[in-house]
Amino acid sequence: MCxxxxxxxxxxxxxxxxxxxxxxxxxxxxxxxxxxxxALMWTIDGFxxxxxxxxxxxxxxxxxxLGLLIVICGLIAWLLILLYSDPKKVFKAFQxxx
Amino acid sequence: MACFLAPAAEAxxxxxxxxxxxxxxxAALKNGASASATITSGSGIPWSSKLGWLTRMLWxxxxxxxxxHIWHGEVVPWPPFLTAMNNPADIQPxxxxxxxxxxxxxxxxxxxxxxxxxxxxxIYKKSSALASAAK
Numbered sequence: 021m022c023x024x025x026x027x028x029x030x031x032x033x034x035x036x037x038x039x040x041x042x043x044x045x046x047x048x049x050x051x052x053x054x055x056x057x058x059a060l061m062w063t064i065d066g067f068x069x070x071x072x073x074x075x076x077x078x079x080x081x082x083x084x085x086l087g088l089l090i091v092i093c094g095l096i097a098w099l100l101i102l103l104y105s106d107p108k109k110v111f112k113a114f115q116x117x118x
Numbered sequence: 119m120a121c122f123l124a125p126a127a128e129a130x131x132x133x134x135x136x137x138x139x140x141x142x143x144x145a146a147l148k149n150g151a152s153a154s155a156t157i158t159s160g161s162g163i164p165w166s167s168k169l170g171w172l173t174r175m176l177w178x179x180x181x182x183x184x185x186x187h188i189w190h191g192e193v194v195p196w197p198p199f200l201t202a203m204n205n206p207a208d209i210q211p212x213x214x215x216x217x218x219x220x221x222x223x224x225x226x227x228x229x230x231x232x233x234x235x236x237x238x239x240x241i242y243k244k245s246s247a248l249a250s251a252a253k
Contacts, residue, residue: 022186026182042119045124049174050174050178053174053175053178054175054177054178054179054181054182055177055182056175056178056180056230057125057174057175057176057178057180057182057227058179058181058182058183060175060179060226060230061121061122061125061179061183061223061227062183062224063226064219064222065121065222065223067217067222068218068219068222071176084188086189089185089189090182090186093181093182093185094181096190097178097181098120105230112206113142113212114229
């Protein structure tokens with residue numbers, strides 16, 4: 021479930037990025053690439069699970085919760101990157117005002 | 119156990135290469151003439167941008183996989199950080215996992231990125247050809 025949820029997050033963020041492209045002020049490309057990177061890595065992990073006789077997908081509730089945590093952590097990381105890089109220069113404008 | 123360490127190593131290397139490439143491109147832009155060929159290697163999209171896609175995929179993947187390993191208790195916030203290191207019998211399988219699973223992750227992500235760059239170059243060339251034809 022974790023792989024499925026991360027893949028879904030990757031697809032959704034890619035669609036949102038494309039809808040907003042070519043303007044990339046919210047760094048949505050970074051968020052989608054983060055999810056794609058993790059999804060690709062877990063796909064490989066899944067193939068190794070199959071090779072060891074385990075199922076490709078873990079459909080447990082615990083793994084679904086992990087998937088949700090992964091999506092939230094990705095969003096938090098993206099938010100920190102966004103605030104640090106400040107592409108809309110919000111903090112600079114605030115500095116000049118004060 | 120610690121398969122994300124192989125992509126983490128690649129992420130560090132690619133980040134260093136990307137920084138060097140960025141410096142080269144900035145220097146080439148300052149020099150002006152014949153810069154575009156050096157920067158984009160003839161494709162249109164700068165190499166530093168392409169390497170940026172790979173670093174984002176790798177660092178993002180490594181970060182999210184690290185969260186998964188913390189969830190499963192394979193990584194802890196105190197030394198030696200990897201629980202497999204506590205038992206000498208687990209060290210050998212852990213290293214094997216880094217080599218096999220981690221190595222495959224590195225190859226797969228890099229291969230996907232490589233295909234991505236080829237497709238992006240094609241789209242860029244097609245759109246620039248259409249734009250020049252419209253003129």
